[in-house]
Amino acid sequence: METKDAVGALSALAQESRLDIFRLLVRRGPLGLSPGELSEVMEIPPATMSFHLKELSRAGLVTSRREGRSIIYSADFEGMRTLIDFLLENCCSENGGTC
Amino acid sequence: METKDAVGALSALAQESRLDIFRLLVRRGPLGLSPGELSEVMEIPPATMSFHLKELSRAGLVTSRREGRSIIYSADFEGMRTLIDFLLENCCSENGGTC
DNA sequence: TCCATATTTCCAAGATTATCAAAATGTTCC
DNA sequence: GGAACATTTTGATAATCTTGGAAATATGGA
Numbered sequence: 136m137e138t139k140d141a142v143g144a145l146s147a148l149a150q151e152s153r154l155d156i157f158r159l160l161v162r163r164g165p166l167g168l169s170p171g172e173l174s175e176v177m178e179i180p181p182a183t184m185s186f187h188l189k190e191l192s193r194a195g196l197v198t199s200r201r202e203g204r205s206i207i208y209s210a211d212f213e214g215m216r217t218l219i220d221f222l223l224e225n226c227c228s229e230n231g232g233t234c
Numbered sequence: 235m236e237t238k239d240a241v242g243a244l245s246a247l248a249q250e251s252r253l254d255i256f257r258l259l260v261r262r263g264p265l266g267l268s269p270g271e272l273s274e275v276m277e278i279p280p281a282t283m284s285f286h287l288k289e290l291s292r293a294g295l296v297t298s299r300r301e302g303r304s305i306i307y308s309a310d311f312e313g314m315r316t317l318i319d320f321l322l323e324n325c326c327s328e329n330g331g332t333c
Numbered sequence: 334t335c336c337a338t339a340t341t342t343c344c345a346a347g348a349t350t351a352t353c354a355a356a357a358t359g360t361t362c363c
Numbered sequence: 364g365g366a367a368c369a370t371t372t373t374g375a376t377a378a379t380c381t382t383g384g385a386a387a388t389a390t391g392g393a
Contacts, residue, residue, distance in 0.1 A: 245380095249380085249381085251381090278382095278383095279382080279383050279384080280383090281382080281383050281384070281385090282381075282382055282383060285381075285382080285383090286381090289380095300390085302390085302391075303389085303390050303391055303392095304390095
């Protein structure tokens, strides 16, 4: 993972609403949730929710699939794993194992 | 770690200059670096460097100590560990171990 | 104390991000 | 095709973050 991608992923999570959205999607698992459901549960207007989902999507932290007339977003665990690996490799002590 | 603290730490790292500064401090280990040295190495003006260090400090990702007439900043591995633990606990699949 | 050096604070642009109503787009079902 | 619903884009405004020069503050040594 490149530094810029890491900044992208960190930025996506560095916002209270988006971190909450992402955590909810993580708890929900592969089942996922539609923007409409997320919008209602989190009390965030559709346009704002769409903006946040796009941000998470661009960061590679969520995936989406169409299902009937809805679109379902789910957490992308692989993307998250990539970010955590980046942090472990680049932001933690190498030899000491301090972190 | 509270959600707000996590957002704070993520925000601190979600900026290219600061992520670079932090990674450099990680590589440097306990020896650390002064704002002046960081400023010169990274070609960032002192005032800007000070701003970024304050941000990292507020996020609990760096510590500082005075040494002679300089102040030495070092990566706070414990703070980083706390952030990674938060991500592992809250942003990864719980049972599947997907991430 | 006074000077040289190191760092931070102040402050004012400039740049980016967040919010959300309204309009546009896409999808299903009849 | 058209109605009904779901989501995204547009566009405008507000809020927040970044940058860096200039001034202020702090430290150590002569």
